[in-house]
Amino acid sequence: MPLVDVTITQGRSPEQLRALIHRLHAAVVETVDAKPEFVRVIVREVPRTHWATGDVTVEEMLEKKESR
Template identity: 35%
Template sequence: MPTYHVEMLEGRTPEQKKKLVEAITRVSVEILGGQPDSVDVLITDIQPGNWATGGKLWSEPRN
């Protein structure tokens, strides 16, 4: 079964992360088959100063 790598800006609560991994696991099993305990989800929290979009760090003010 798959291993998912989720990278996102830090700030999500443990409850939000729990719901996310439950949903990813459920959909994986529905579509791919297999057992939930064979689905791995790795979450990496990224500080806004280490992520940029459009040439602008997320730690910088946005309009």
Template identity: 40%
Template sequence: MPIVTVKILEGRSDDQKRALVEKVTEAVTSSIDAPAERVSVVIEEMKKTNFGVAGVRKSDE
């Protein structure tokens, strides 16, 4: 049973997250022949204050 965790910054719409789950499931099923009903996708949303790139928090941009 494949479990895929996707970490994203908060702020995406429900429609965007729905599409993400669908596309990730499709990618897993087509690449490793796992049945879709066995693929789990976990979305972890991070606050922009808790993520930084090149020494700068996303909330400070």
């Protein structure tokens, strides 16, 4: 039973999340010959204030980029 676990920052539309799930599911079915009913996809959304790289949160990165 393949399991795809994706973690992304919050902010995508429901349509974008659904498209992501659909394409991941299709890729697993196609590439590893899994039965569609056995493929699991989990999308975890993390607030932008709770995800940091180099001690800078994604929110801070976006604010800095917008202020340019």
